[in-house]
Amino acid sequence: MRVSYQWLKEYIDPGMSAEALAEKMTLSGIEVGAVERFGPDLPGVVVGEVLKLEPHPGRDNLTLVEAGVGDKILSIVCGAKNMKVGDKVAVATPGSELPGPRHIQEAVLYGVKSSGMLCSAHELGLELGAEDEILIFDGDAPIGEPVDRLLGFDDKILYLELTPNRSDCLGLINVAYEVAALTGNEVKIPPVYPPEISKSVDGAASVRVEDKILCPRYTARVIENINIKYSPLWLQMKLLKAGIRPISNVVDITNYVMWEWGQPLHAFDLQLVKGREIIVRRAENKEELVTLDGVKRKLDSDVLVIADGLIPIGMAGVMGGENTEITEKTSEVLIEAAAFDPTNIRRTARRFTLPSEASQRFERGIDHEVVMIAQNRAALMIAEIAGGDVLKGVIDINYSKAVPNKVIVSPERINQVLGMKIARDEVLKILRRLRFTIKENEELIEVTVPLRRPDITLEEDIIEEVARLHGYDKIPTTLPSGELIENRESEEERLQDLLKNILTASGFYECISYAFINPANLVRLRLPETDWRMQAIPVQNPFSEEQAIMRTTIIPGMLKTVQHNLNHRELNQLLFEIGSVYEAKSLPLDELPAEKVKICMTATGMIPEPNWIAPSREADFFLIKGVLTTFFNRLQIDDVEYLPESEPFTHPTRSAKIKIGGDLLGFIGQLHPEVAGSWDLGQPVTVCEIDFTLLAEKAKTVPRVKPVPRYPAVIRDLALVVPREISALRLENAMKEAGGDILTRVKLFDLYEGKQIPEGKRSLAYSLTFRREEGTLTDSDVNERLKQIEATLYNLGAALRG
Amino acid sequence: MLQKLKELENDSRIKIDGAKNLEELKEIRIRILGKKGALTALLRSLGTVSPEERPVVGKEANSLRVELELAFERKEFALRDAQKEGQWESERIDITLPGRPGLIGQKHPLTLVMDEIKDIFIGLGFKVAHGPDIETDFYNYEALNFPADHPARDMQDSFYITPQFLLRTHTSPVQIRVMEKQAPGLPVRIIAPGKVFRRDDDATHSPMFHQVEGLAVDTDITFADLKGTLLLFAREMFGSEQKIRLRPSFFPFTEPSAEVDISCIMCAGQGCRVCSDTGWLEILGSGMVHPRVLEIAGYDPHKVTGYAFGMGVERIAMLKYGIGDLRQFFTNDLRFLKQFGE
Numbered sequence A: 001m002r003v004s005y006q007w008l009k010e011y012i013d014p015g016m017s018a019e020a021l022a023e024k025m026t027l028s029g030i031e032v033g034a035v036e037r038f039g040p041d042l043p044g045v046v047v048g049e050v051l052k053l054e055p056h057p058g059r060d061n062l063t064l065v066e067a068g069v070g071d072k073i074l075s076i077v078c079g080a081k082n083m084k085v086g087d088k089v090a091v092a093t094p095g096s097e098l099p100g101p102r103h104i105q106e107a108v109l110y111g112v113k114s115s116g117m118l119c120s121a122h123e124l125g126l127e128l129g130a131e132d133e134i135l136i137f138d139g140d141a142p143i144g145e146p147v148d149r150l151l152g153f154d155d156k157i158l159y160l161e162l163t164p165n166r167s168d169c170l171g172l173i174n175v176a177y178e179v180a181a182l183t184g185n186e187v188k189i190p191p192v193y194p195p196e197i198s199k200s201v202d203g204a205a206s207v208r209v210e211d212k213i214l215c216p217r218y219t220a221r222v223i224e225n226i227n228i229k230y231s232p233l234w235l236q237m238k239l240l241k242a243g244i245r246p247i248s249n250v251v252d253i254t255n256y257v258m259w260e261w262g263q264p265l266h267a268f269d270l271q272l273v274k275g276r277e278i279i280v281r282r283a284e285n286k287e288e289l290v291t292l293d294g295v296k297r298k299l300d301s302d303v304l305v306i307a308d309g310l311i312p313i314g315m316a317g318v319m320g321g322e323n324t325e326i327t328e329k330t331s332e333v334l335i336e337a338a339a340f341d342p343t344n345i346r347r348t349a350r351r352f353t354l355p356s357e358a359s360q361r362f363e364r365g366i367d368h369e370v371v372m373i374a375q376n377r378a379a380l381m382i383a384e385i386a387g388g389d390v391l392k393g394v395i396d397i398n399y400s401k402a403v404p405n406k407v408i409v410s411p412e413r414i415n416q417v418l419g420m421k422i423a424r425d426e427v428l429k430i431l432r433r434l435r436f437t438i439k440e441n442e443e444l445i446e447v448t449v450p451l452r453r454p455d456i457t458l459e460e461d462i463i464e465e466v467a468r469l470h471g472y473d474k475i476p477t478t479l480p481s482g483e484l485i486e487n488r489e490s491e492e493e494r495l496q497d498l499l500k501n502i503l504t505a506s507g508f509y510e511c512i513s514y515a516f517i518n519p520a521n522l523v524r525l526r527l528p529e530t531d532w533r534m535q536a537i538p539v540q541n542p543f544s545e546e547q548a549i550m551r552t553t554i555i556p557g558m559l560k561t562v563q564h565n566l567n568h569r570e571l572n573q574l575l576f577e578i579g580s581v582y583e584a585k586s587l588p589l590d591e592l593p594a595e596k597v598k599i600c601m602t603a604t605g606m607i608p609e610p611n612w613i614a615p616s617r618e619a620d621f622f623l624i625k626g627v628l629t630t631f632f633n634r635l636q637i638d639d640v641e642y643l644p645e646s647e648p649f650t651h652p653t654r655s656a657k658i659k660i661g662g663d664l665l666g667f668i669g670q671l672h673p674e675v676a677g678s679w680d681l682g683q684p685v686t687v688c689e690i691d692f693t694l695l696a697e698k699a700k701t702v703p704r705v706k707p708v709p710r711y712p713a714v715i716r717d718l719a720l721v722v723p724r725e726i727s728a729l730r731l732e733n734a735m736k737e738a739g740g741d742i743l744t745r746v747k748l749f750d751l752y753e754g755k756q757i758p759e760g761k762r763s764l765a766y767s768l769t770f771r772r773e774e775g776t777l778t779d780s781d782v783n784e785r786l787k788q789i790e791a792t793l794y795n796l797g798a799a800l801r802g
Numbered sequence B: 001m002l003q004k005l006k007e008l009e010n011d012s013r014i015k016i017d018g019a020k021n022l023e024e025l026k027e028i029r030i031r032i033l034g035k036k037g038a039l040t041a042l043l044r045s046l047g048t049v050s051p052e053e054r055p056v057v058g059k060e061a062n063s064l065r066v067e068l069e070l071a072f073e074r075k076e077f078a079l080r081d082a083q084k085e086g087q088w089e090s091e092r093i094d095i096t097l098p099g100r101p102g103l104i105g106q107k108h109p110l111t112l113v114m115d116e117i118k119d120i121f122i123g124l125g126f127k128v129a130h131g132p133d134i135e136t137d138f139y140n141y142e143a144l145n146f147p148a149d150h151p152a153r154d155m156q157d158s159f160y161i162t163p164q165f166l167l168r169t170h171t172s173p174v175q176i177r178v179m180e181k182q183a184p185g186l187p188v189r190i191i192a193p194g195k196v197f198r199r200d201d202d203a204t205h206s207p208m209f210h211q212v213e214g215l216a217v218d219t220d221i222t223f224a225d226l227k228g229t230l231l232l233f234a235r236e237m238f239g240s241e242q243k244i245r246l247r248p249s250f251f252p253f254t255e256p257s258a259e260v261d262i263s264c265i266m267c268a269g270q271g272c273r274v275c276s277d278t279g280w281l282e283i284l285g286s287g288m289v290h291p292r293v294l295e296i297a298g299y300d301p302h303k304v305t306g307y308a309f310g311m312g313v314e315r316i317a318m319l320k321y322g323i324g325d326l327r328q329f330f331t332n333d334l335r336f337l338k339q340f341g342e
C-alpha cells in the first residue's frame, strides 16, 4: 500500500515528519518498507504562461512560444500543438534539469533561438497524458512557481508492507485511525453526502442479488448527465502517488475512493446495461465474458458475476466487463459498491491470475458499513468533478450480518501474558485511542471493536494491541523457569554428530543437496522399473523437472556435486551427505511416507592430494571401506559382512553389499563406467549409501573398555603366494582358526601382484600378533602354532615365501 | 673465606671460557673440581672457620660447586657443537617447504550454524525434536490457524504432493506434533531444526532451506520470557554486545507476534548497505502461542501459555560468515566448502 504523506495529512496531522512516522509505525506493527520522495528535484522548471504563439518560419511542425515565467519572458521553440494563449505550462528554463537526466540549454533550432523548453508530463517523469502534448496546469497555478513543488514531487511516499491481518490499512482513512492510535490526534472524515436531484433511482435501475452468501451487500447509485474527460491534475497526481494510472474522471474517482476508504467501486455505463438491471449471480457453465483487459474468460458456476438481464457484465470483485466499460460517450453511470465473499473472490482471482487492487481488498474482507459511505463519497465527487446529476436514493440490498466483535479483557491477564505491569489507566487510554468502545465491568473491560478491525476477536488480540501501542521496547527480558527436561539430545542426534566427526576427520566434506531431484536421473542410474527407488513421490507443482520428485537416494544429488566440482578442476574429492530419502508406502500418497536417513559418500581423485612428501593413492572402494570400518569399530558392530554384489549403477566386480547381522545396510561400489560417462565424470568415482537408522539400531555408542594386556606379545610375519580366487577374508579366517586363542591380531601389511609372481596368483604379507592373557608365551609355543597355521594355509593352496 | 670462594669462582669461569678443546676442558675440570682440585682443597680448610660462620660458608661452597658443574657442561656442549659445524650444514632442511598435508574435512556451514543454535538452546534446557519433511495440510496449516483459502496462506507458497500432503513450508508443524504427544504434560521446551520448502527461487530465495523452530509451553510463560530468551540467543550467536528489537507482526499461530531484529553486525548499528541503513537486521519471527493452537494441540489456553519462534538458518549463516548468495549452500562447491576449514 502506497501512502502519500501529504494526502494522508488531509485526514490526520501526524505531528511529525514522514520518516519519523514511518519509524513509529514500523515499531508498532505496520511495517513501512521504505519512505521515498515522490518525484525528482526539477531545478529551473517553473510555471509559465503562454503569452504568444507564432508559427516557426522554417518548419511547419514547430511553433514559437513566448512564455512569461514571472521575472522574464522566454521565447521557446516547441513541437507540441495542444497549448493556447493563456495556458499555464511547465517551462524548463535554460540551465534547468529534467529527469533522465537532461540538461536544458539555449539552442538554435532551424535558425531560431530557443530559450528553454515546454515540458510534457512524460518529460517531467510522470506517466500521464500523450507524449507529444505538453502538460497544462489548472488556471490558478502561480506563475514562476517551481513545478516540482506544484506537482507535489517533494511529497513522501510510505510503502506499507501489510500483514494479512491488517488489510484495514488498504484505505487511507484507516491508516489515519492507526496514526490516531499512535499519536492521539483527531481523524478528519471528508464530506460524504452528495447533492441529489429529485428524480429517483428506483425507476432508473434495479438490482437483484441471487446469492446472498457470496454477495452480502450490494449498493448502487445512478448518476446522469456526466461529462467524461480527464480528471483535474490534482486528482491525477494523487492517483499517481498511489501508483494508479489515471484514466478518466469517473474511473479515477472510483479508484480515489477505493484508496481513501479501502472499498473497491465499479462504474458501469448504464445505457449499455440491458434492461437497466443488475443481477448478482453465479455464472452459468460455458458463459463467457471479455474483461477490461481484453481477454475472453470462460466462466462457470464457481464464478460470481454481475450480469444484466441477458449476459455477464463483470466478474464480481475481480474485474469489470468490456461490454459496459466507461467511454468518452458515456453519460449515465451506475456506481457499484458491494461486499463479496472473500474466499470466492480469492479463488476466482487466483484461477484467472487476475490479482487486482479490488480483489486484493475483497479477499481480505472489507467493512460492510463502509460500502455505503464509499458509495456516497464517490457520488459526491462525481457530481463535483464530472458534473453529474445524482439520482435520489441508493439501492441497498443488504444481507450483511456483520456486527462489531465484543471482547472481554482482564488487565491482570494482560500483565500475566506480557510478564510486566501495565497500569489499568494506560490500558484504557490505549483502547480509547484505537477508537474502541469501552465498558468497564468491575475488574474486567468489555471492548467493542469497530468493524474496520475484524482481526480482533480474542483477548490475546487486545493484548497485542496494548503491547504494541505501549511499546514492545518496554517489555522486560526474563527467562522461563521450570522443571528440568531430560535427554535433551537424542541418541540418534548424538550418533549422527559422531559419524559426521569421523567423516570429517577422514577428510570428507559435508554437502547438502536438494531433497527433490530430476526423475531422469534415476533412469540414468539404470535402475529397473521394479526397483523401489523408481517409485519416487512426485511433486505436484515443481518449478522444473530438476525438482520434480522427492529423492529415493542421495546418489544423483551427490553425482551432480561431483560433476560440478570436477568441472571446476577440483579433481580430488571426498564428499558426504547425511539426509532423508522418501519412500512412499503407496502412490498416489495416502499416508505419510517413510523418511529414511541415509549416509552417502563419494570419493574420487588422488588422496591425499598429490604433494611433495606423502604418497597419494587413487580414491577407491577401500578408502570408503576404511571409513566404514572406523564406524563399525567405534560403534562396536562386529557381525559385518561384505557380499560381492553390485547395484545397477556400480561396477560389476568392484562393488559390495554390506550387511550387519544379516540385515542390509547398504552398498559401496565404483561407479559403473557407463553411468560415470552419462554424468560426464572423466575419472573413477566410488559411491556408497548406507542406512543410518539400521546403523543406529546396531550401534553401541558408549565403548566398553577391556583391560590393557599385561603380558608381552610376540609378532611374526608371514608372506604367502596365493591363487587370486582365494579371498583375503578366507585366508584371514583360516589363520585365525588355526592360530586359536593366542593369535590376537592378523594384519595384512603388503599386497603384490605382477612381476616375479606367477600368473593368476598374488603375494600377501601378514603380521601376526600372539599373546596370552595370563603368562608369557615361549618361542616354542608360538612356533608350534605357526606351523599349524602354515599347514592350514598350505592346504588352501598357499605357498610360503622366503 | 667467602672472599676466597669468590676469587675461585672468577678464576674458574675465566679458565672454563678459555678452554680451546674438550681435552683442555677436562684438565681444567680436574684441577678445580677433582679430588685434588682447588675447590676441594678450599673445603678442607673449612675447619679454620669459626663455628658460627661455618654453615654459611659451607652452603656457599656447595652452590658454587653446582654452578661450576653447569658451566663445565655448557662449555662442553658448545665445544662439541663447534666440532660438528660441517655436519649441521649437510643436514640442513628447507623449513619453507609445505607441511605434510593433514587429511581433514569439514561440516557444511549450515550444520555448523545449526549445531551452534542447538547447543545454545540445549544449554537453556530445551530438547531437540524433529518432524517429517512431507507434512499433512492439517499440521502445516490448519492446526497452526491458517484456514483454507485464507490470505495468510499467501505468506508461504507451497509445493504440493497431493491436496492433502505437501512439503512443509516451515518447521512450525513440529510444535503441534510435540504438543499433541505430550499434552497435558508440562513443561514443553523444544528446538526443532530441519529442512523446509517454499515455491520461491531467486537470488534471495531457495526452494529448499532450513529453519530452527523453538517452543516453550508452561503454566507461566510470558512475552518477557520470549524476549529474554531471544536476547540471550542473539548474544551467544553474534556476540555479547548484541542488542535486539522486537517489532509487532503477524503470524496466524502466535498472538501477540513479533519480528525480531538484531543490531546490524556489519556496521554495529550505524547503518550500511546490508541493513538498508536501518542499523537493524531481521533474523526471526516469534510470538506467544495462539490460544487456538494450544487448544488444538490439547492444552487449555486458560491454564497454560507458551512462546514460539522460528529462524532461517541460511540467513544466520550468511550474516555470520558474510555469504552473499544463498544458492551457494546447495551447490556444494569445494572452493566454498573448504573455506570453513581445510
Ligand SMILES: [Zn+2]
Binding pocket: B264, B265, B266, B267, B268, B269, B270, B271, B272, B273, B274, B275, B276, B277, B279, B280
Ligand atoms: Zn548495517
